[in-house]
Amino acid sequence: MTIEFVNYKGKKVIALSGDIDMYSSPDLRKELMALIKKKASSLLIDFTSVSYIDSSGIATFVESLKYMKSYGGRLRLFCLPGRIVEIFRFSKLDRVFEIYGSIDDAIEG
Amino acid sequence: MEESVTVTVPSHPKYLSVIRAVTVRMAQLHEMPERVIDDIKLAVDEACSNVIKHAYKGETCRKITMTYTIKRGAFAVSIDDNGTKLTIEKMKGRSLDDVRPGGLGVHFIRRVFDVVELDDRKRRGNRLILIKYTGNK
Numbered sequence: 001m002t003i004e005f006v007n008y009k010g011k012k013v014i015a016l017s018g019d020i021d022m023y024s025s026p027d028l029r030k031e032l033m034a035l036i037k038k039k040a041s042s043l044l045i046d047f048t049s050v051s052y053i054d055s056s057g058i059a060t061f062v063e064s065l066k067y068m069k070s071y072g073g074r075l076r077l078f079c080l081p082g083r084i085v086e087i088f089r090f091s092k093l094d095r096v097f098e099i100y101g102s103i104d105d106a107i108e109g
Numbered sequence: 110m111e112e113s114v115t116v117t118v119p120s121h122p123k124y125l126s127v128i129r130a131v132t133v134r135m136a137q138l139h140e141m142p143e144r145v146i147d148d149i150k151l152a153v154d155e156a157c158s159n160v161i162k163h164a165y166k167g168e169t170c171r172k173i174t175m176t177y178t179i180k181r182g183a184f185a186v187s188i189d190d191n192g193t194k195l196t197i198e199k200m201k202g203r204s205l206d207d208v209r210p211g212g213l214g215v216h217f218i219r220r221v222f223d224v225v226e227l228d229d230r231k232r233r234g235n236r237l238i239l240i241k242y243t244g245n246k
Contacts, residue, residue, distance in 0.1 A: 023122035055213040
């Protein structure tokens with residue numbers, strides 16, 4: 001998995017790629033928690049190039065969401081591949097996460 | 110005809126990608142639908158992650174052995190470790206309505222495999238038996 005910080009229309013976007021699993025999710029957690037500790041008001045996560053996610057990856061996002069909600073921050077996920085949307089749906093997490101089809105929808109959402 | 114392939118990897122999370130690759134190839138050889146292959150890949154990954162977390166408590170130099178068996182009408186994976194004994198009760202997972210980190214892996218395993226059992230004949234460690242009935246002749 002790689003984590004890139006990209007600027008899009010003045011917004012900081014976190015673009016992920018590759019597999020998010022028990023091996024890579026601690027790195028992702030570290031990056032997200034560093035931003036959350038600074039009380040980032042909004043995090044935009046680009047899933048376009050994410051090929052796989054397991055329960056440890058999902059747990060990383062659930063934990064991040066809980067922390068962000070505690071101070072009124074927003075965690076927005078966009079461009080999830082169909083297979084990953086299906087995993088969120090099965091886990092009933094599509095009801096708790098803000099999931100968007102495009103980066104512009106995520107920014108405007 | 111029954112055919113088996115056995116693969117052993119160290120209990121380091123970096124080898125989960127190897128486990129996933131082998132699992133996908135074995136399921137492809139059984140001509141399973143792509144969607145089912147994806148579900149099996151996730152389930153076997155979760156089962157092996159559980160071994161690392163719970164049976165080996167994070168130790169990365171132990172062994173995990175997967176035996177894939179392709180036989181008429183079924184695709185079976187048995188996962189062996191030599192770690193702390195686990196019980197099927199510990200493999201219940203959280204309610205899907207209880208949104209919190211963790212507890213999803215077991216749901217991913219159970220949603221695709223028709224049989225999810227710990228072999229209680231294994232004296233040291235654990236053997237998790239996963240079977241997917243396929244209807245393939």
